[in-house]
Amino acid sequence: MRRPLVAGNWKMHGTRASVAELIKGLHALALPEGVEVAVFPPSLYINNVLAGLEGKSIAVGAQNCAAEPAQGALTGEVASSQLADAGCTLVLVGHSERRQILGESDELLVRKFAAAQASGLTPVLCIGETLEQREAGQTIEVVNRQLGSVMDVLGVEVFARAVVAYEPVWAIGTGLTATPEQAQEVHAAIRAQLDAEDAEVARGVRILYGGSVKAANAVELFGMPDIDGGLIGGASLNADEFGAICRAAGN
Ligand code: PEP
Numbered sequence: 001m002r003r004p005l006v007a008g009n010w011k012m013h014g015t016r017a018s019v020a021e022l023i024k025g026l027h028a029l030a031l032p033e034g035v036e037v038a039v040f041p042p043s044l045y046i047n048n049v050l051a052g053l054e055g056k057s058i059a060v061g062a063q064n065c066a067a068e069p070a071q072g073a074l075t076g077e078v079a080s081s082q083l084a085d086a087g088c089t090l091v092l093v094g095h096s097e098r099r100q101i102l103g104e105s106d107e108l109l110v111r112k113f114a115a116a117q118a119s120g121l122t123p124v125l126c127i128g129e130t131l132e133q134r135e136a137g138q139t140i141e142v143v144n145r146q147l148g149s150v151m152d153v154l155g156v157e158v159f160a161r162a163v164v165a166y167e168p169v170w171a172i173g174t175g176l177t178a179t180p181e182q183a184q185e186v187h188a189a190i191r192a193q194l195d196a197e198d199a200e201v202a203r204g205v206r207i208l209y210g211g212s213v214k215a216a217n218a219v220e221l222f223g224m225p226d227i228d229g230g231l232i233g234g235a236s237l238n239a240d241e242f243g244a245i246c247r248a249a250g251n
Contacts, residue, residue, distance in 0.1 A: 002206050004222065004229040004249040005163060007124065008039040008236025009063065009092065009210075019045045023052035025239025031057065032250025035229070038090055039236065043078050050087045061090030061124070064098060067111035069118040080112075080119035091116045092231075093123045094146070096169045100130075106149035113150050117161060124163040124231065125150060126210070127190075131170035139168075140189045147193055156197035164190060164207045165231040171211025173233055180220045180227075183209045187226035215244035222249050 038059040041049045050060050066077040094109040116123040127146035129139045166186050168178050187207045195202035209221050210231030221227055229249050236242045
């Protein structure tokens with residue numbers, strides 16, 4: 001039985017004041033038993049969030065890490081070992097905004113994924129197709145390639161200590177959501193790709209859906225057999241909405 005995970009990606013949002021407000025709201029939430037909850041604040045605020053959520057069972061992750069685990073001369077980057085030292089337990093790898101806007105390649109993301117695991121962090125590997133790719137019928141090919149780039153280099157077994165997030169690029173921040181059936185089809189294909197290499201890893205890995213998830217559509221999405229929770233962007237900036245999505249995962 002896979003434990004659902006609901007993860008809030010705050011992206012580049014927040015001020016000291018708004019982060020303090022959000023922490024207060026998260027603290028007050030009644031979270032469901034059996035659902036793992038995590039938030040990914042901008043790295044500047046990770047310490048505030050860790051301190052503010054002490055005693056609450058919400059994990060804290062980072063939105064990115066350097067491609068090497070160790071500290072060193074790399075201006076502007078944060079090493080996975082530093083994130084672990086701060087108290088993070090997870091890190092996003094390959095969010096589409098980093099792939100598309102910052103040009104992060106599959107090859108670079110393999111190194112970030114490995115760096116995360118070398119520091120004891122759980123990587124959340126984000127994969128998904130653009131609208132053009134979906135319209136060209138290339139969705140499964142694209143996610144297979146993105147997942148395969150990690151599997152081919154690091155082996156399937158690394159997914160025993162990782163999470164996959166399927167996020168169709170056309171659904172991120174647009175208000176468009178994949179239907180539960182569209183999402184399920186891709187989640188099943190991702191699991192089948194892992195299953196072809198290792199059935200136990202495939203059975204155990206959590207595959208999250210991300211792309212305009214809200215309380216109003218979460219129950220239907222999370223009801224699909226291969227959807228094990230969600231990666232939530234915009235809606236995670238509202239503690240009450242985020243709490244409702246977490247409860248949907250507990251249904
Ligand atoms: C995301 O940033 O990962 C995301 C899914 O964003 P949103 O929920 O706002 O579409």
